[in-house]
Amino acid sequence: MNRFICSTTSALGIIAALLLFPEITYSAEEVASALRRYKEREVSTGYYEEYEVLPRHQRPMVGVPGVQRGIFPYSPSAARVRIRTRLADSHQGIKFYKRRRCEDCHVKETKDIHTIRANLTCRQCHGGEPIASIEHYYSSMNPIRRHAAVCSKCHEGASASFASYVVHTPNPAMAATKKTFPVLFYAFWIMVGVAVGTFVVFLPHTALWGIRELFAAKEKTTSEPKQHG
Amino acid sequence: MSPNNMARIKRFTPLQRIFHVLLMAAFLAQGATGLARMYIETPWGKKLSWVFGGYESALTIHKYVGIFMVCGFLLHVLYLVAAIDWRRFPSSLFGPDSLLPHGRDIKHFFLHFGWFLGINKAPQFDRWGYWEKFDYWAVFWGMVIMGSTGLLLAYPLAASRLMPGWGLNVAFWIHRIEAILAMAHVFLIHFFIAHLRRHNFPMDRAMFEGSADLDDTRHERPSWIARLDKAGTLDSVLVPEAKVYRRVLFYLLGYTAVALGFFLLIGGLVNSPYITW
Numbered sequence: 096m097n098r099f100i101c102s103t104t105s106a107l108g109i110i111a112a113l114l115l116f117p118e119i120t121y122s123a124e125e126v127a128s129a130l131r132r133y134k135e136r137e138v139s140t141g142y143y144e145e146y147e148v149l150p151r152h153q154r155p156m157v158g159v160p161g162v163q164r165g166i167f168p169y170s171p172s173a174a175r176v177r178i179r180t181r182l183a184d185s186h187q188g189i190k191f192y193k194r195r196r197c198e199d200c201h202v203k204e205t206k207d208i209h210t211i212r213a214n215l216t217c218r219q220c221h222g223g224e225p226i227a228s229i230e231h232y233y234s235s236m237n238p239i240r241r242h243a244a245v246c247s248k249c250h251e252g253a254s255a256s257f258a259s260y261v262v263h264t265p266n267p268a269m270a271a272t273k274k275t276f277p278v279l280f281y282a283f284w285i286m287v288g289v290a291v292g293t294f295v296v297f298l299p300h301t302a303l304w305g306i307r308e309l310f311a312a313k314e315k316t317t318s319e320p321k322q323h324g
Numbered sequence: 325m326s327p328n329n330m331a332r333i334k335r336f337t338p339l340q341r342i343f344h345v346l347l348m349a350a351f352l353a354q355g356a357t358g359l360a361r362m363y364i365e366t367p368w369g370k371k372l373s374w375v376f377g378g379y380e381s382a383l384t385i386h387k388y389v390g391i392f393m394v395c396g397f398l399l400h401v402l403y404l405v406a407a408i409d410w411r412r413f414p415s416s417l418f419g420p421d422s423l424l425p426h427g428r429d430i431k432h433f434f435l436h437f438g439w440f441l442g443i444n445k446a447p448q449f450d451r452w453g454y455w456e457k458f459d460y461w462a463v464f465w466g467m468v469i470m471g472s473t474g475l476l477l478a479y480p481l482a483a484s485r486l487m488p489g490w491g492l493n494v495a496f497w498i499h500r501i502e503a504i505l506a507m508a509h510v511f512l513i514h515f516f517i518a519h520l521r522r523h524n525f526p527m528d529r530a531m532f533e534g535s536a537d538l539d540d541t542r543h544e545r546p547s548w549i550a551r552l553d554k555a556g557t558l559d560s561v562l563v564p565e566a567k568v569y570r571r572v573l574f575y576l577l578g579y580t581a582v583a584l585g586f587f588l589l590i591g592g593l594v595n596s597p598y599i600t601w
Contacts, residue, residue, distance in 0.1 A: 211600045212364060212379070250481065257484035260492050266601075267497050282494045286501035293462075293505060297513050300455075301521075303440040308522040 131216045183233075184225035204263045220245050220262075330562040332535035333549075343400060344531050345577070347463070350393045352584050355507050357386040359592055362500070366595045390474045397467045420450035420551065425461070429454035450547040459514060466506050473499040507592070511585035519582060532574035533566045 186192050197217040198205045209215045220236075227234035235244040242258035250257065265272045267283035336344075356372060360382045363369025376382040409416035417424050433454045435447035473495040476483040480492055518528045523544060530536040542549045552558040566574070 206600050212361075252481050254481070254484055254489075256487075257481055257489045259489035260480070260484070261490050264493050264496075276490070276493070278490075279494050279497060283497050283501070286498055286505075290501060290505040290508075293509060297458075297509070300437070300440075301513050301516050303437070305516060305521045307440040311522070 134214065135216070181230045182228045183231055185228040185231075186226060207263050209262055219248075329564045330559075331538050332533075332563050332565055333538045333541050333558075334534060334561040334563050335530045335536050335541075336534045338534065339403070341532060341534050343396065343403075346396060347393075348577075348581055350389050350396070351506075351510065352581060352588075353389045354386060354393070355503070355588050356584070357382045357389070358503055359588055361386070363592070363595050363599055365600060366598050368591045368595045369599070372591070387478045390471070390478065393467065394471045394475065397471060420452075420548070423452055423457050423460050425454075425457055429457060448547040449545045450551065451545065453545075455517060462506075462509060466502060469502045470499060470506070473502070504592075507585075507588065511589040515582055515585060519578070527575055527578045529566075529571065529574045529578070532577060533571070535563045535565075538562065 189195075201217075204210075204217075209220075210217075222235055227236070229236040229238075229241075231237065235241070238255065238258065242253040242255045246253035246258045261276065265275055265279070267276070267279045268287075269280075272280040272283075357376055360369055360373035360376055361379060364373055364379055373379050373382045376385050412419075416422065418426060432447040432449065435444060436454075438444040439446040476487075476495045477492060477499060480489075483492060483495075518524055518531075519526060523540070528536070538549075549558065552561065565571075
């Protein structure tokens, strides 16, 4: 009897604890990703394990083009249908969100100068949970206050115009950029055209010149004008 | 070379030579600091940035050298205004002593190609070959493009007052592609023409010494010598060869630049797949 009361009390106690104590908040951490946290520790301590200092290009994960990694890939078509640009929590309703890392879905967004070179983490600009959609009125990323709330943390004196710099620059070579950032697309291809044009003309030109001069004897010590070759 | 004391023909003034050496040094510094930052993800880029004190100070050096180059360019434009023969203006601009492109340059280009393939005789070049004019104007417009985009990127807050901030994305890519074009052109084509082709091997000292071998010039630029002969001014532009220690210095300068250029070119090419573009 005693034992029964004892075990019931303990069980009720555990249930009460589970109900009353606050939920463990994985995503509310300042840095959600273990990878990022590790990167930060490495940068701040300068201490690297031997196995970590392989050259950058030896990436352990091999991606298959067009195939999304993960056990529960978020449907791209569903994302297109659902409008997520004005929500207080832009990640609302995404399954297993707490257990996921930003770059699981936002792969391209990790490949910009701010992330790669300045070692910024996503949350240093986008903030902690919940991350509001950029067009939500109170979002710190809303263009009406983005420059003051986000950019000026590092770029002192940033203006709204300054904040229109596209941090997650699209690949300027891609056809999709023609629609999203036409000026960048055309500037890129015009410059590439100039560069390719120069080398298409001058590489064969210079190579042929070098070969031809091998056949032409270097004429010397003559007083009258002469042609080579 | 020749025992004749006055065996060389004057080709560049001391001021032009000083500007070329300064441009060389600044160009290499900009190339090295720029690539150090661009390749910071690779071990090669990290080593390169170490030379300049790291990622941050490489940018500081890049900015100061860039401002130095912009000032040099503005001085060069002033020099151009002073150097133009205003008394015979504007016909002086289209003469053989001018670097302005001319119809005969296009003709010479095709004739030169014909000579490469043995179709016709070599064209009669005057003082400036079409490739030299191309090099000059490539640097000229390169300075305008690199200087303007570089200043926008160096002062982004001020720049975004003049234009929308997304213009910096565009400026960044223009700066990057033009830099790659300029370095590849100088390190491959300019160096080949000035050092490796048989006529100039191992090095054309004209831009450092200020003069070129008269016989070689007669051979490569017959029109120029014929023109000076006809005008009777050839003797007035003949100069003796530089002293040995100066020639050694010129070779050192030239080959240091070639070595640095090839180091940057090869390192850049080999490591290009391993950076985030």
